[in-house]
Each structure stands twice: as C-alpha cells, then as structure tokens.
Amino acid sequence: MPHKALNRIVVRMLFDPEFQEAVYANPRKIMNPLGIPDDLQDSLLQNDRRAWNIDSQRRKRSLQGLMGEFPCSCALALSQTKQLADLDAFFSSSEFHKSVQNRGSMPLAFIQFLENLYRQQRITEKQYPDILQLENHKALARRALIQKPLPLKPNQIVRQQGVSSCALNSQVIASINLIENYLYELSLVPAIALCNDKPNFPELPPPPEDSFFLLFQPRDNDIGMSPVSIVIHDALDHLKKPIASPVFLKVMQQKGLTPQTANDLLDSLIRENLVVRASEAT
Amino acid sequence: MNFHDKIRKQPHLGVGISCEFDGGTRALNIDALWLQKNFPEFIHFLEMGTDTSRGLDDHMQRWAATKLPSTYHFLDINLEEEEDLDEQWLSDTTALAQAVNAQWLCGDAGLWHFGTRERGHYLLLPPILNQSSANEMSRTIKSIQERSGYLVLPENPPAPAFVGPLHLLDYFARVIEKADCGFLLDCAHLAIFQAMRGHTPLDGLEDFPLDRVVEMHIAGGEEKSSHGFAYIDDTHAPTPLDACWEIFEYVLQRAPNLKAIVYECEHNHPSEVLPVFEKLNNYFPKQRSNAP
Numbered sequence: 001m002p003h004k005a006l007n008r009i010v011v012r013m014l015f016d017p018e019f020q021e022a023v024y025a026n027p028r029k030i031m032n033p034l035g036i037p038d039d040l041q042d043s044l045l046q047n048d049r050r051a052w053n054i055d056s057q058r059r060k061r062s063l064q065g066l067m068g069e070f071p072c073s074c075a076l077a078l079s080q081t082k083q084l085a086d087l088d089a090f091f092s093s094s095e096f097h098k099s100v101q102n103r104g105s106m107p108l109a110f111i112q113f114l115e116n117l118y119r120q121q122r123i124t125e126k127q128y129p130d131i132l133q134l135e136n137h138k139a140l141a142r143r144a145l146i147q148k149p150l151p152l153k154p155n156q157i158v159r160q161q162g163v164s165s166c167a168l169n170s171q172v173i174a175s176i177n178l179i180e181n182y183l184y185e186l187s188l189v190p191a192i193a194l195c196n197d198k199p200n201f202p203e204l205p206p207p208p209e210d211s212f213f214l215l216f217q218p219r220d221n222d223i224g225m226s227p228v229s230i231v232i233h234d235a236l237d238h239l240k241k242p243i244a245s246p247v248f249l250k251v252m253q254q255k256g257l258t259p260q261t262a263n264d265l266l267d268s269l270i271r272e273n274l275v276v277r278a279s280e281a282t
Numbered sequence: 283m284n285f286h287d288k289i290r291k292q293p294h295l296g297v298g299i300s301c302e303f304d305g306g307t308r309a310l311n312i313d314a315l316w317l318q319k320n321f322p323e324f325i326h327f328l329e330m331g332t333d334t335s336r337g338l339d340d341h342m343q344r345w346a347a348t349k350l351p352s353t354y355h356f357l358d359i360n361l362e363e364e365e366d367l368d369e370q371w372l373s374d375t376t377a378l379a380q381a382v383n384a385q386w387l388c389g390d391a392g393l394w395h396f397g398t399r400e401r402g403h404y405l406l407l408p409p410i411l412n413q414s415s416a417n418e419m420s421r422t423i424k425s426i427q428e429r430s431g432y433l434v435l436p437e438n439p440p441a442p443a444f445v446g447p448l449h450l451l452d453y454f455a456r457v458i459e460k461a462d463c464g465f466l467l468d469c470a471h472l473a474i475f476q477a478m479r480g481h482t483p484l485d486g487l488e489d490f491p492l493d494r495v496v497e498m499h500i501a502g503g504e505e506k507s508s509h510g511f512a513y514i515d516d517t518h519a520p521t522p523l524d525a526c527w528e529i530f531e532y533v534l535q536r537a538p539n540l541k542a543i544v545y546e547c548e549h550n551h552p553s554e555v556l557p558v559f560e561k562l563n564n565y566f567p568k569q570r571s572n573a574p
Contacts, residue, residue: 001418003410003446004363010407010445011396040412044445050511051443051478058405065402103365103397146370 005034008101013052015091020052059091066110069139072179073114073132079201080123111136127204130172137164141216141223152242152278159239160276162218169207178202239275285462288433295351295542296568298327303336312548314345324559326568327351329544333358334374346382354384361391361419362409376430388466391436408439411446411453420460435496437466440474440516450475451486464496470503473525474514483525484532495537500530501546518546520554
C-alpha cells in the first residue's frame with residue numbers, strides 16, 4: 001500500500017530535518033525502494049518544506065515520553081555525555097527510522113539506540129548495561145501485558161504474560177536508588193539546573209562479581225520487581241514459550257530437582273500466578 | 283440498514299460543545315454542565331473526546347449522569363490503517379460510547395499515532411489523499427459500523443501540509459460513499475486545507491454529497507508564521523475566521539441531514555464564546571429537535 005509507506009515517510013520527516021533534506025534532494029532514491037509511485041512522491045514535494053517544522057518541540061516532547069520509561073538509563077547516559085543532543089540524536093538514528101518505516105515500537109527502538117551508545121563506548125559507566133537491562137525488562141513486560149495470550153494446547157504451560165526474570169549485578173538496585181533519588185531532588189526545584197549549588201550526579205557503586213536474579217511481574221497496574229532464586233529464574237526461562245508440563249518437569253529433574261520438588265515448584269509457580277496452564281489461559 | 287435509513291432515526295441534537303479527557307487540568311476549561319445550567323438555550327449536547335487508554339473523566343461522567351445527549355469523539359484509531367482496528371479497541375470504544383449514551387462515534391480520520399498504539403506514538407496526521415487510502419479508510423469505517431452498531435462519522439483533520447493528488451473533499455466523498463457512512467465536516471480544518479492548497483474556501487463543495495454531512499465543527503483559528511511560512515493554526519480561539527464562517531453558512535443551507543454543530547471553544551472564557559453560541563443557535567435552532 002503506497003499510502004502507508006508514504007505516511008511513514010511523512011512521520012520521519014516530521015521528526016528529522018536531515019531526513020527532510022534528503023527526501024527533497026533525492027526523492028526517488030529514498031521512496032522508489034518503498035514502492036511509492038512518482039505522482040505521490042511529487043505531491044509530497046509540492047509542500048513547502050518549512051511546513052514540516054512548525055512544531056519545534058516535537059522531538060523534546062517525544063524524548064520526554066521515552067525518558068519517562070527509561071529514566072535511570074537516560075540520566076546515566078546524560079551524566080556521561082553531558083549533551084541532550086546525544087539522546088535527541090535518536091530521532092535521526094537508523095533505529096528510529098527503521099522502527100517507524102516498519103510500524104514498530106519507538107520505545108523498543110530507543111532501547112536499541114541506548115544499547116548502541118554503550119557498544120560504541122560513548123558511555124563507559126559499568127552499571128549502565130544492567131540498569132538498561134532492568135528498565136528494558138520492565139518495558140517489555142508492560143507491552144507483553146497487552147498482547148493476546150499465547151494459544152496453549154491441552155497440558156501445556158507457559159510463563160504468565162508480563163512475567164520475566166534476569167540476572168543482574170548485586171549493586172544495580174542500589175545504583176538505581178541513587179539515580180532515582182537524584183532525579184527526585186531535581187524534580188523538587190527544576191530551576192536548580194541554573195544554580196551552581198545544584199546536586200551532582202551520584203557516584204555509583206562498581207558492579208561486583210556476584211549477581212542475583214530479579215523477577216518482573218504485573219503489580220499495581222505496572223510491573224513489580226522482587227529477587228528470586230536461580231531455580232525459579234531457570235524455570236521461568238524454560239517457559240518463555242508453551243511446553244507440555246511433563247517436558248518441563250523432566251527438564252527440571254535433569255537440573256537436579258527430585259520429581260516431588262519439580263512438581264511442587266510448578267504448583268507454586270502456578271499458585272503465584274507466574275505460570276499459567278492451558279485451561280486458565282484460554 | 284443503509285446510511286439514509288440510519289440517519290432518519292437520529293435525533294436533531296442542535297448546538298453543543300466539545301471536551302477532551304482531563305481538559306480542565308491542562309488549561310482553562312469551560313464546564314459543560316455549568317454552561318448548560320446557566321445558558322440552557324445555547325448548549326444541548328457534549329462531544330466527548332477521549333481514548334481507550336484513558337476512558338471517561340469526571341466531567342464526562344457528570345454530563346452522562348444528566349442523561350443529556352452526547353457524542354463520542356475518538357482520539358486513538360487510525361482509520362486509514364485497517365490493522366489498527368483490533369477487537370480490544372472496538373469493544374473498549376463501544377463500551378465507553380454506551381456508558382455515555384453517545385449518539386454516534388466520530389473523530390479525525392487519518393492517523394492518531396504512528397506505528398502501533400504505544401506510549402509516545404501520538405500525533406495527528408491527515409490521510410494521504412489518494413484512492414488506495416480512501417479504499418482502506420472506507421473498509422475500516424464500514425467494519426466499525428458493522429461490528430459496533432454505531433454510525434461512524436469521519437472528520438477531515440487539520441494540517442499545515444497535505445499529501446496526495448486528490449482534493450480533500452473529493453477524497454472524503456469517495457470514503458463516505460464506499461463506507462456508506464455520514465461525515466463530520468470541520469469548517470475550520472477545511473478552511474486550513476483550502477488556504478494551504480491555494481483554493482477558495484468553497485472550492486469542491488459544489489460536488490460534495492452534502493446530504494452526508496451529519497455534524498459540523500466550527501472553531502477559531504489564527505494566522506501564524508514559522509520561519510517565514512504562513513499558515514493557519516487550529517487554535518480553537520473564540521472567533522472563527524471569515525473562511526470558516528463562509529464554509530459553515532454554505533453547508534448549513536444545503537445539508538438536509540445535519541443533526542449537530544459543535545463549537546470547539548472550551549479553553550476560552552465563557553464571556554468570549556457566548557456571542558458565537560447565540561449566533562449558532564440562531565442559525566441552527568434546537569426547536570427543530572425531536573431529541574430530549
């Protein structure tokens with residue numbers, strides 16, 4: 001459908017003046033591969049290019065929304081780069097453009113963008129990957145909650161929607177608390193950004209060798225977090241996709257659980273609403 | 283039942299006012315109940331603008347409790363994208379409309395968000411004005427009408443730039459004919475389109491099926507400039523522009539199925555909008571009504 005591809009070009013132009021320039025300079029190169037016919041391309045270019053830039057706050061508003069979901073990762077990134085432009089650059093990034101053109105999720109594309117900042121060594125703070133991983137899990141869990149339940153065959157079990165777990169260094173929660181306190185303090189008097197005695201970004205504890213497992217699950221209209229054992233983490237990891245419960249029990253026995261313990265584990269996971277059986281999911 | 287059968291059963295609502303979810307917490311906001319109580323001769327229904335993620339605010343629920351008429355204005359469906367219409371949106375929207383006893387569903391027809399319905403994806407874009415887009419929009423509207431039981435009125439959206447070879451009115455004429463639905467003509471939005479494309483205010487109206495116009499919006503706008511680019515901003519200021527009145531008066535005389543007029547003015551001081559309410563009621567008196 002050429003109108004859909006063109007709509008997405010328009011969205012990208014609204015967010016990215018550099019992309020606008022490219023479209024006006026080389027329309028065929030950009031739009032031919034998307035199947036947009038020449039007459040539609042020409043009708044786009046008949047508009048005065050200044051019309052796309054009337055809303056001068058669009059990027060900042062959208063960045064505010066994104067930072068609301070990844071507050072600690074973004075604060076940590078800015079504490080290192082010292083330039084809002086480094087996050088604002090998301091709207092000119094390939095992650096953003098691919099996401100819009102493929103009808104994807106902008107927040108999930110933003111996660112990739114934040115991950116790349118670390119890969120490119122723009123951010124070197126050692127706590128950053130785990131803080132981002134934690135906020136990423138919450139973001140994914142929120143979206144899983146509104147997806148249709150996976151279809152289950154009789155006897156199958158699967159992780160409840162919005163439930164996941166991951167391994168993190170044992171200082172990540174302390175680090176997040178420090179950043180959140182810092183952001184809270186700034187929020188009390190935003191104009192403090194103008195002052196010489198504004199609070200400094202906190203020094204974060206270095207990630208120790210040891211790690212722990214954090215469980216994410218729906219709670220109070222959002223995603224709650226609590227520490228879990230490696231056994232539960234392993235169990236939930238095996239239940240990302242539906243499997244027959246006897247298969248799951250066998251896997252857990254191969255990991256060293258007795259048949260009775262494996263059964264008890266499954267019962268408790270279901271009781272605590274972390275795992276769902278076929279009849280409950282349908 | 284076709285459009286003409288359905289429209290015969292719809293009441294004449296008269297002149298109303300609009301509101302958006304939690305509008306009163308973001309700006310000066312006229313309380314529709316206060317206005318209706320103090321100036322019952324001016325306001326006869328409330329158009330509630332909301333979406334499925336936020337639902338109904340206190341203002342909307344208080345109005346619904348009075349049993350006075352209302353209409354439901356969606357802010358979260360891309361009529362131009364069939365895949366945006368899912369079962370959840372449909373059932374949630376229908377439930378909200380039923381909760382306020384809405385007469386019909388209406389809203390800007392184009393894109394309310396890019397991509398999936400996601401936080402941060404909000405943006406209002408007009409449709410691409412070509413045949414494939416008109417076909418797709420008509421299928422989405424038809425599907426909502428069939429599955430919800432509600433009449434759906436697509437509204438021409440505002441924008442400083444439009445893309446596609448068709449005139450906006452030609453585009454919507456194709457949509458409403460294929461979807462067999464009514465139309466919400468926003469006079470201020472049309473005035474913006476005509477100015478942006480270098481047309482006169484009434485261009486294209488002569489050939490438009492005005493018997494499909496069920497509702498009209500009228501609102502003030504402001505001529506602005508951005509980096510030397512002159513455009514009309516749909517500010518909902520108290521005073522409609524001359525072009526907006528010209529369109530309104532032309533259509534009013536030629537739209538036999540017109541049931542409702544919304545003056546979009548809720549963020550102004552009541553004293554600034556009462557003269558326009560009086561004028562609109564003179565144009566379109568409630569006395570023609572068979573509504574409660």
